[in-house]
Amino acid sequence: MNTKLPEAEQLKLDSRYLRGTIAEGLDDVVTGSISEDDNKLTKFHGSYMQDHRDLRDERRRQKLEPLYSFMVRLRIAGGVVTPQQWLGLDAIADDCSNGTLRITTRQTFQYHEVLKKDLRSLMQQVNALGLDTKGACGDVNRNVVTNVNPHQSSVHAEVHQISQAISDHLCWQSGAYAEIWLDETCVYQPGKSEEPFYGDRYLPRKFKIGIAIPPENDSDVLANDIALIAIIENDELVGFNVAVGGGMGMTYGETATFPRLATMAGFVPKDQIVKACETIAAIQRDFGDRSVRAHARFKYTIDDHGIEWFNEKFTEYHGEAMTAARPFELVRNGDRFGWIQGEDGQWHLTLYIYSGRVADTEALQLRTALREIAKVHTGEFRMTCNQNLIIANISPEQKPVIEQLVEQYQLDIGERVRHYV
Missing domain, CATH: 3.30.413.10 (Sulfite Reductase Hemoprotein, domain 1)
Known part of the structure; x- marks a missing residue:
């Protein structure tokens, strides 16, 4: 009887609870990539490797490896972040990514075009905000x-x-995340379970x-x-x-x-x-x-x-x-755009975000506007499953302040639908 496990199952079993050789791959400065097995494992850590498709042929002609980078997705249950977290996540977009944030249909953020050398810094900065990327992808x-x-x-x-x-x-509970991304001491011991619920095959x-x-x-x-x-x-x-x-x-x-x-x-x-x-x-x-x-x-x-x-x-x-x-x-x-007053008297403003892309363009300084709102907002931000954004729990006293910023930056509150390109 053939008892050989399928490749994906064997990889999880052999990964030492999602460690693989990810740490060694990150330390290899010769290449911008990691191994394919480690790429499959980093999905559990909220990231996977991509290459710049538009530059494939040109780099091939120059005998260069593809321009590899990584997508990183956060774990944000229910899509709620504080203004302080918003400002921190916004800063990471410049420091480690391509200067944009992408709201997903599962109420979280993705960073794109993160280079391998910046992955650890991004993870550490996210962790400092009280957030993480564990299980944003993978068989969990x-x-x-x-x-x-x-x-x-x-x-x-x-x-x-x-x-x-x-x-x-x-x-998932394995010590792999803290060891690989947060420089904590390795706790792996052969034969000792680190996943009381998932086990070694997730x-x-x-x-x-x-x-x-x-x-x-x-x-x-x-x-x-x-x-x-x-x-x-x-x-x-x-x-x-x-x-x-x-x-x-x-x-x-x-x-x-x-x-x-x-x-x-x-x-x-x-x-x-x-x-x-x-x-x-x-x-x-x-x-x-x-x-x-x-x-x-x-x-x-x-x-x-x-x-x-x-x-x-x-x-x-x-x-x-x-x-x-x-x-x-x-x-x-569907989302109901514009101003809505809740049962407790607090106000909520739903903004239309084209394709969930939080970026500054010539047509709209959206990322700057949301940064300025986060500096004065005392409630929270809620991402919707339609990739839009609610500035939530605005007090009646603070409402005019937010209204002034919305008008200053001409944000879309659903009265018009524009394509921001």
């Missing part, structure tokens, strides 16, 4: 996304706290969790491996309907791959939802397909075994069954 739980609903300020705050708790609980594929607060659904919640739909009764968050097995990806030409909406499984009280997410991820860890990578997503596990099987496994792993799903309605998935 990815950035947890949530609805951004300014009308329901207290519910949004509670859901954000829950998204952060889920993200932290399912974040998950079969990437794993995504989304949260929606009805009636808004800008998180496209049913396209996630775990879809959590907030249930609010008497203006209080009581728990979440849980659907499982969503995912829109497919491989062209492979009929065994297909998009799938998550299937409703039941209801879980809010005080059990972090444990419930761990339980569901554990089912995928233990039963997901590790032999065929194109068939390794959780949606195929659910499709192969069925929702009744899943509910039986959930009860076995969790120790308690879900109860029946509660009524809800999702009716919108």
